[in-house]
Amino acid sequence: MENLIALLIGAPLLGAAVLLCGGRRLDRAGHWLGTLLAAVSFAVGLALFADMLGKDAEDRAMHQHLFSWIPVEGFQADIAFQLDQLSMTFVLLITGVGTLIHVYSIGYMEHDERRRRFFGYLNLFVAAMLLLVLADNYLLLYFGWEGVGLASYLLIGFWQHKPSAATAAKKAFLVNRVGDIGLSIAIMLMFTTFGTFAFGPVLASAGETSEGKLTAIGLMLLLAACGKSAQVPLQSWLGDAMEGPTPVSALIHAATMVTAGVYLIVRSADIFDAAPDAQLVVTIVGAVTLLFGAIVGCAKDDIKKALAGSTMSQIGYMILAAGLGPIGYVFAIMHLVTHGFFKAGLFLGAGSVMHGMNDEVDMRKYGGLRKYMPLTFVTFGLGYLAIIGFPGLSGFFSKDKIIEAAFAKGGTEGWILGAVTLLGAAITAYYMTRVMLMTFFGEKRWQDDADGNPPHPHESPKSMVIPMVLLAVGSVAGGAVFEFTGFVEWLEPVTGFEHGHAPISAAAVTAATVAVMVIGVGLAYLQYGRRPVPVVAPRGSLLTRAARRDLLQDDFNHAVFVTGGTHLTRSLVYVDHTLVDGVVNGTAASVGGLSGRLRKLQNGYVRSYAVSMFGGTAVLIAATLLMRAV
Amino acid sequence: MNPVNYLYLAALLFTIGAVGVLIRRNAIVVFMCVELMLNACNLAFVTFSRMHGNLDGQIIAFFTMVVAAAEVVVGLAIIVSVFRSRHSASVDDASLMKL
Amino acid sequence: MSFPLLTATAAVPAVGAILTAAVPAGRRTAAKWLALLVSLATLVLAAVVFARFEPGGDRYQLVESHSWIRDFGVRYELGVDGIGVALIALTALLIPFIVLAGWHDADPLETQSKRWRPTQGFFALILMVEAMVILSFEATDVFLFYILFEAMLIPMYFLIGGFGDRAHGGTDENAAAQRSYAAVKFLLYNLVGGLIMLAAVIGLYVVAGNFSLTEIAEARANGSLEMAGSTEKWLFLGFFFAFAVKAPLWPLHTWLPNAMGEATAPVAVLITAVVDKVGTFAMLRFCLGLFPEASKWATPAIVVLALISIVYGALLAVGQRDIKRLVAYASISHFGFIVLGIFAMTSQGQSGATLYMVNHGISTAALMLVAGFLISRRGSRLIADYGGVQKVAPVLAGTFLIGGLATLSLPGLAPFVSEFLVLVGTFARYPAAGVVATTGIVLAALYVLVLYQRTMTGPVKEEVRSMPDLRPRELAVVVPLIAVLLFLGVFPKPLTDVVNPAVRHTMSDVQRTDPQPEVTVQKVEAAK
Amino acid sequence: MSALAAYATSTGEAFQFWVLGTVAVIGALCTILMRKAVHSALCLAGTMIVLAVFYLANGAYFLGIVQIVVYTGAIMMLFLFVVMLVGVTAADSLKETIKGQRWWAAACGLGFGVLLFAGIGNAALTEFAGLGAANTAHGGNVEGLAALIFTKYVFAFEITGALLITASVGAMLLTHRERTERARTQRELAEQRVREGRHLPPLPAPGVYARHNAVDVPGLLPDGTPSELTVISTLRKRGQVRDVSGEALADLKALEQRSAERLGRGRDDARDGARDGEEANR
Numbered sequence A: 001m002e003n004l005i006a007l008l009i010g011a012p013l014l015g016a017a018v019l020l021c022g023g024r025r026l027d028r029a030g031h032w033l034g035t036l037l038a039a040v041s042f043a044v045g046l047a048l049f050a051d052m053l054g055k056d057a058e059d060r061a062m063h064q065h066l067f068s069w070i071p072v073e074g075f076q077a078d079i080a081f082q083l084d085q086l087s088m089t090f091v092l093l094i095t096g097v098g099t100l101i102h103v104y105s106i107g108y109m110e111h112d113e114r115r116r117r118f119f120g121y122l123n124l125f126v127a128a129m130l131l132l133v134l135a136d137n138y139l140l141l142y143f144g145w146e147g148v149g150l151a152s153y154l155l156i157g158f159w160q161h162k163p164s165a166a167t168a169a170k171k172a173f174l175v176n177r178v179g180d181i182g183l184s185i186a187i188m189l190m191f192t193t194f195g196t197f198a199f200g201p202v203l204a205s206a207g208e209t210s211e212g213k214l215t216a217i218g219l220m221l222l223l224a225a226c227g228k229s230a231q232v233p234l235q236s237w238l239g240d241a242m243e244g245p246t247p248v249s250a251l252i253h254a255a256t257m258v259t260a261g262v263y264l265i266v267r268s269a270d271i272f273d274a275a276p277d278a279q280l281v282v283t284i285v286g287a288v289t290l291l292f293g294a295i296v297g298c299a300k301d302d303i304k305k306a307l308a309g310s311t312m313s314q315i316g317y318m319i320l321a322a323g324l325g326p327i328g329y330v331f332a333i334m335h336l337v338t339h340g341f342f343k344a345g346l347f348l349g350a351g352s353v354m355h356g357m358n359d360e361v362d363m364r365k366y367g368g369l370r371k372y373m374p375l376t377f378v379t380f381g382l383g384y385l386a387i388i389g390f391p392g393l394s395g396f397f398s399k400d401k402i403i404e405a406a407f408a409k410g411g412t413e414g415w416i417l418g419a420v421t422l423l424g425a426a427i428t429a430y431y432m433t434r435v436m437l438m439t440f441f442g443e444k445r446w447q448d449d450a451d452g453n454p455p456h457p458h459e460s461p462k463s464m465v466i467p468m469v470l471l472a473v474g475s476v477a478g479g480a481v482f483e484f485t486g487f488v489e490w491l492e493p494v495t496g497f498e499h500g501h502a503p504i505s506a507a508a509v510t511a512a513t514v515a516v517m518v519i520g521v522g523l524a525y526l527q528y529g530r531r532p533v534p535v536v537a538p539r540g541s542l543l544t545r546a547a548r549r550d551l552l553q554d555d556f557n558h559a560v561f562v563t564g565g566t567h568l569t570r571s572l573v574y575v576d577h578t579l580v581d582g583v584v585n586g587t588a589a590s591v592g593g594l595s596g597r598l599r600k601l602q603n604g605y606v607r608s609y610a611v612s613m614f615g616g617t618a619v620l621i622a623a624t625l626l627m628r629a630v
Numbered sequence B: 001m002n003p004v005n006y007l008y009l010a011a012l013l014f015t016i017g018a019v020g021v022l023i024r025r026n027a028i029v030v031f032m033c034v035e036l037m038l039n040a041c042n043l044a045f046v047t048f049s050r051m052h053g054n055l056d057g058q059i060i061a062f063f064t065m066v067v068a069a070a071e072v073v074v075g076l077a078i079i080v081s082v083f084r085s086r087h088s089a090s091v092d093d094a095s096l097m098k099l
Numbered sequence C: 001m002s003f004p005l006l007t008a009t010a011a012v013p014a015v016g017a018i019l020t021a022a023v024p025a026g027r028r029t030a031a032k033w034l035a036l037l038v039s040l041a042t043l044v045l046a047a048v049v050f051a052r053f054e055p056g057g058d059r060y061q062l063v064e065s066h067s068w069i070r071d072f073g074v075r076y077e078l079g080v081d082g083i084g085v086a087l088i089a090l091t092a093l094l095i096p097f098i099v100l101a102g103w104h105d106a107d108p109l110e111t112q113s114k115r116w117r118p119t120q121g122f123f124a125l126i127l128m129v130e131a132m133v134i135l136s137f138e139a140t141d142v143f144l145f146y147i148l149f150e151a152m153l154i155p156m157y158f159l160i161g162g163f164g165d166r167a168h169g170g171t172d173e174n175a176a177a178q179r180s181y182a183a184v185k186f187l188l189y190n191l192v193g194g195l196i197m198l199a200a201v202i203g204l205y206v207v208a209g210n211f212s213l214t215e216i217a218e219a220r221a222n223g224s225l226e227m228a229g230s231t232e233k234w235l236f237l238g239f240f241f242a243f244a245v246k247a248p249l250w251p252l253h254t255w256l257p258n259a260m261g262e263a264t265a266p267v268a269v270l271i272t273a274v275v276d277k278v279g280t281f282a283m284l285r286f287c288l289g290l291f292p293e294a295s296k297w298a299t300p301a302i303v304v305l306a307l308i309s310i311v312y313g314a315l316l317a318v319g320q321r322d323i324k325r326l327v328a329y330a331s332i333s334h335f336g337f338i339v340l341g342i343f344a345m346t347s348q349g350q351s352g353a354t355l356y357m358v359n360h361g362i363s364t365a366a367l368m369l370v371a372g373f374l375i376s377r378r379g380s381r382l383i384a385d386y387g388g389v390q391k392v393a394p395v396l397a398g399t400f401l402i403g404g405l406a407t408l409s410l411p412g413l414a415p416f417v418s419e420f421l422v423l424v425g426t427f428a429r430y431p432a433a434g435v436v437a438t439t440g441i442v443l444a445a446l447y448v449l450v451l452y453q454r455t456m457t458g459p460v461k462e463e464v465r466s467m468p469d470l471r472p473r474e475l476a477v478v479v480p481l482i483a484v485l486l487f488l489g490v491f492p493k494p495l496t497d498v499v500n501p502a503v504r505h506t507m508s509d510v511q512r513t514d515p516q517p518e519v520t521v522q523k524v525e526a527a528k
Numbered sequence D: 001m002s003a004l005a006a007y008a009t010s011t012g013e014a015f016q017f018w019v020l021g022t023v024a025v026i027g028a029l030c031t032i033l034m035r036k037a038v039h040s041a042l043c044l045a046g047t048m049i050v051l052a053v054f055y056l057a058n059g060a061y062f063l064g065i066v067q068i069v070v071y072t073g074a075i076m077m078l079f080l081f082v083v084m085l086v087g088v089t090a091a092d093s094l095k096e097t098i099k100g101q102r103w104w105a106a107a108c109g110l111g112f113g114v115l116l117f118a119g120i121g122n123a124a125l126t127e128f129a130g131l132g133a134a135n136t137a138h139g140g141n142v143e144g145l146a147a148l149i150f151t152k153y154v155f156a157f158e159i160t161g162a163l164l165i166t167a168s169v170g171a172m173l174l175t176h177r178e179r180t181e182r183a184r185t186q187r188e189l190a191e192q193r194v195r196e197g198r199h200l201p202p203l204p205a206p207g208v209y210a211r212h213n214a215v216d217v218p219g220l221l222p223d224g225t226p227s228e229l230t231v232i233s234t235l236r237k238r239g240q241v242r243d244v245s246g247e248a249l250a251d252l253k254a255l256e257q258r259s260a261e262r263l264g265r266g267r268d269d270a271r272d273g274a275r276d277g278e279e280a281n282r
Helices: A004-021 A025-029 A030-053 A085-108 A115-133 A136-154 A163-194 A197-205 A211-229 A234-245 A247-254 A257-268 A268-271 A276-299 A304-324 A329-356 A374-388 A396-408 A413-442 A464-486 A488-494 A504-531 A542-549 A550-599 A606-629 B003-025 B027-052 B056-086 C003-020 C028-052 C083-100 C118-138 C142-151 C153-162 C170-208 C213-221 C227-244 C255-262 C265-290 C294-317 C323-344 C346-379 C396-405 C416-427 C429-455 C474-489 C493-509 D001-007 D011-033 D036-057 D061-086 D101-122 D132-137 D143-150 D154-175 D186-196 D231-236 D247-263 D267-281
Strands: A062-071 A073-085 C062-069 C073-078
Touching: A004 A025, A004 A030, A004 A062, A004 A073, A004 A115, A025 A030, A025 A115, A030 A115, A030 A268, A062 A136, A062 C346, A062 C416, A062 C493, A073 A085, A073 A115, A073 A136, A073 C346, A085 A115, A085 A247, A085 A257, A085 A329, A085 A464, A085 A488, A085 C003, A115 A136, A115 A247, A115 A257, A136 A163, A136 A211, A136 A234, A136 A257, A136 C416, A163 A211, A163 A234, A163 C416, A197 A247, A197 A268, A211 A257, A211 A268, A211 A276, A211 A304, A234 A247, A234 A304, A234 A329, A234 A550, A234 C073, A247 A257, A247 A304, A247 A329, A257 A268, A257 A304, A257 A329, A268 A276, A268 A464, A276 A304, A276 A413, A276 A542, A276 A550, A304 A329, A304 A396, A304 A413, A329 A374, A329 A396, A329 A488, A374 A396, A374 A413, A374 A504, A396 A413, A396 A464, A396 A504, A413 A504, A464 A488, A504 C323, A504 D011, A542 A550, A550 C083, A550 C265, A550 C294, A606 B003, A606 D101, B003 B027, B003 D036, B003 D101, B027 B056, B027 D061, B056 D061, B056 D143, C003 C028, C003 C062, C003 C073, C003 C083, C003 C118, C003 C396, C028 C062, C028 C083, C028 C118, C073 C083, C073 C118, C073 C142, C073 C213, C083 C118, C083 C265, C083 C346, C083 C474, C083 C493, C118 C142, C118 C153, C118 C265, C142 C153, C142 C170, C142 C265, C153 C170, C153 C265, C170 C213, C170 C227, C170 C255, C213 C265, C213 D267, C227 C294, C255 C265, C255 C323, C265 C294, C265 C323, C265 C346, C294 C323, C294 C429, C323 C346, C323 C396, C323 C416, C323 C429, C323 D247, C346 C396, C346 C416, C346 C493, C346 D186, C396 C416, C396 C429, C396 C474, C416 C429, D011 D036, D036 D061, D061 D143, D132 D143
Parallel strands: none
Antiparallel strands: A062 A073, C062 C073
């Protein structure tokens, strides 16, 4: 069975290669081929899953060694895969949700002339993401890590003729690269510390080195995770990334790629467990992002950006949980999977809405859509209930566990983290209700598009609706399934698990969670359900305005990095031209000036030359005489 | 009298000839000055010959004369052909080496 | 006496150059085909060299040795180690593509006389450069190497000054002036470097009594040749200066952007991908091989210069408005990495540096040649003159992007392997330097993506609307290069197998061992 | 005499040296200071003769004679010949045209001379072997030279022979102008002249009324002005045309005046005639 692991990656990779190199001949069948290969990968994943379930919990990890990648003295990097329970979870999520979104895209991208290439990119993404989660060493993980970055770049900028899309793609790649510095330094640190960077040996001997080194490695891994998972301070790209086609937002920027940071931290659990300081920073980052994303999500009128803020916030939950150590790893992954379902569903719903509304994204121009798009409304609604943690739905189970674990951290930290998670839950309920109300309820606020066509909201084609329905099912049932089929036991051999002991009872936490949810929903209803929503956004409070601008982080980046960088490069270009080159040119000019003066001696008159010859002879005689005299 | 005086005389004549080469523009006169320098050398050779008591110095002076004759023939031919084309025998007129 | 394979590898392009130059004026297509065939034949020979080279064998293989100038102990002495083999392979691999890419670059203008034969001259000069570069990778005699090092400036000078980019903003006279400025600058910089090296070569002879690299290195190793510390340092500096100009290292780099900007794209590739490699190659072979102590003494300063090159080159690339100058500054940044890897003096760093030379050659060739195709279509080198090309010429844009991604060292493409090895190697010895160098990867992403964004994306500009996509000849240039980049990115083993033993020898030259990891890890069985 | 010359310097030789040495230096100075090339040549010839005497005094009898016969006699005559060819009357301007040339020349010359003198003064030149033995070894100076030339210096001698041949051939080549086109026949020349329409008849002869028949005197036109055409082009180019028209007119005027006085005829006519002549002259 091990040999099938390569097939997991190989199928979508083949699809990408064929679709991208195949040319226009494949235009008509390309999307089917892409979808088929994603489905093949999913099928292989299921087969491997079935095989894995048949084994003992401890023996479930599978390895496949393909070949030595970079064989250099003292440096072994292999193309080798490791499929354990953690990877398996991701494989199923990636290929499953990935396949659904492929199907969805068939309808969504129907009118795009470059649909073949879109599927090529999607396949490329799936392959890279699988490589990321299947790698058995950090360098190969880095390969996948950058691969998904590339796919994300290509897909965000898929509509390249829009300057905003091209800029957003570039921004995403660059911010991710900053995070990549972290990953590469972490790998280098591992290499100098352990002499290798394969998961097995590094994690097994993590305890043998100093805590300081491990903290450094941990913080660098966190930096990488921040970049990929859009955590503060590297979160700024995610909102802009919504320029990409909606299926991309659903797959990459909600369900899978952005959660790679969580995977990285959970995968490196042994390192973090031995470095409590790093763990603390992880939780702080998670907590800050959780609130940051939630606040941003409250202020955005663009439906996708509101959802992007929500994604950021939900990943904040996961990171926070991952930072809690063995009491949180499992729940981080569990929330990751449930979030993958409901957020993908929400994005697909949003895409469906946009599909029917002439690609309008401003929620203030929606309203009353539930009658026109009943299926979208229902699936979106179920996703909504899941994310706010409506009891019994998937989000409820996973989020509740994280909040409980946060309290279980213990001490003041535990209280603070618990409070933050609860606050986050309230805000989540608030902004998601706002989205729901502005989109599907209230009166119509539709506007003609740029060409003057009034929108004709309609239900999307089957290829789009079916994936939405399936994801809605997952959003509803996922949590319960995990809760009652032993997700904890499933992951425990990989991540380890301890029961957290919260200072308050689990029932109290659950009650509090439900209570803050109700408060959040109620507040949103008061603001958006009872009163009509203005088409033009009101000026809003200082916080609202700041949140609309991503809490000014973009402005900060622009002022410091973009403007400063532009000035720096401009001045360096000047310096290079005047100073570095100038020194050389100055030397040349002075030599030239001297020669110009010397040239006057060469006046072309034989007699002048004769004088110099004669003088030279005299000097030679003088020198000879002097030498003899001495 | 010390025969070294001949050497002083040779040196003086040589210097006069050299200065003449430098200050005259007429190519023929320049040539004459060159001849003067050669003759000064010859005088020195002959004096050295006497000083050392062998005839090699005279031989060299003899060869110098032959070479001088050859040189004069070619040099004057050049002057004549230059004069033919430029109607001038001034060495300053031939300043094409100047950029 | 066996077949002189190394001589043949250099002689084939040299003879080919003469034959190409002799093709009559009217038969310029024949000259092109001849040049292509000769370069392919050289590639075959280089492949034979690669195959005949045994990684486990002697340090220098396929050795040829003949007396040349007996009085000074100068010998015609050739031999290749793994590093030389890799770079010969690179050179022989790139030249056919350079020839193919420059197929029409030297066609005579309508206004020129019928007897004028620029095409023949262009291809003959390229082959001449190839011959000299290959021979300089083979030479194990310092004097022979020096002569080749200098002699290759002559054809390069004519290639830069005589065959400029026809896409220029100003008038013809203006362009000609710029071009001759660039060519003279190239020549002067390199001549000054070469002159200083000549002094050091003579000094070496005075000290050692012969020019043979192998003999001197051996004598130094077994202690029969003592060299005073200061002597060694001065000689080292003399050699290093020349190589640093050629490489080029900050602050001796300013000739490169001019030369690459003014030359045609294939010639620019020839400069940066082939000729400049002689500089970094010579650092490895001569600086470290002949002056190990001085190399160690100078390492801190050189590491700092390399770091400055990396960051400075990348920052200046960001600030460029001219596509070709941008690539030139990017190359300066990359050469910083190569030098860093060499002087980190770890196995990973030096293997990485060697691989970097090869990979940088291929990736820059891919990027620069596609850029050349782009420029030839629009007739402008300014980034601002482009926009939306992706919509009009998707294949061109796609290949350009892949070239760019290789330049920014995306995993999966060859440069990543080498860049990461350099970083790891440097980090193991000098952690701070490793961290600073890592910022280079962000800046690389910045200049590549900004370039791509401004030229390829956005609304289609009026001037590019009718731009044709890549033609078959151009595809034949780009596709194999990209294939090689992908192959070496995933499976660099053929190259590392050859390079590893050579690096081991170099490490023993400088008597340095790799820093050992802090924790010795038992290999987990499962990882196998 | 030979013994005298060989061994020591007598008072007579000293006297001879001081007198003739002064002459030689004056001759040399005149060579470089005379404005006319022909004068320079004559001064140089004088210096050379003095040198010939010094050669004799130094025991180089053969060279002394050769100096007079070959150098002064042949080479200097060659100089004079070329001077004539170029223009014997042309005087050079001694005004210097190159800035600082004269000062540099003087300074260099002075420095050079001082150095030479210092060098000679420094050298230990007190021993004089004399030429007596050398000259008598083969029976005389000429025989001694011959013995050396045809033994030790035979190669150099042969080479100088080759040099002389080459030089003479070279001189011929330099001055000889190859005719590159066919010589035109008289008919063709005549036709050309007709075609060009100038001077159909032969050019007028030089000379005036049989008073001045020299070739450098232009013939006078009917109005009394000289005609350049009558003088050959070489002289014209050199500017060596002697204008005698004014002289002729003055003579004519004087004659007319005299005859008028004698005949007592009207002066007005004569004055008119003279005025006409003057105007035409102008």
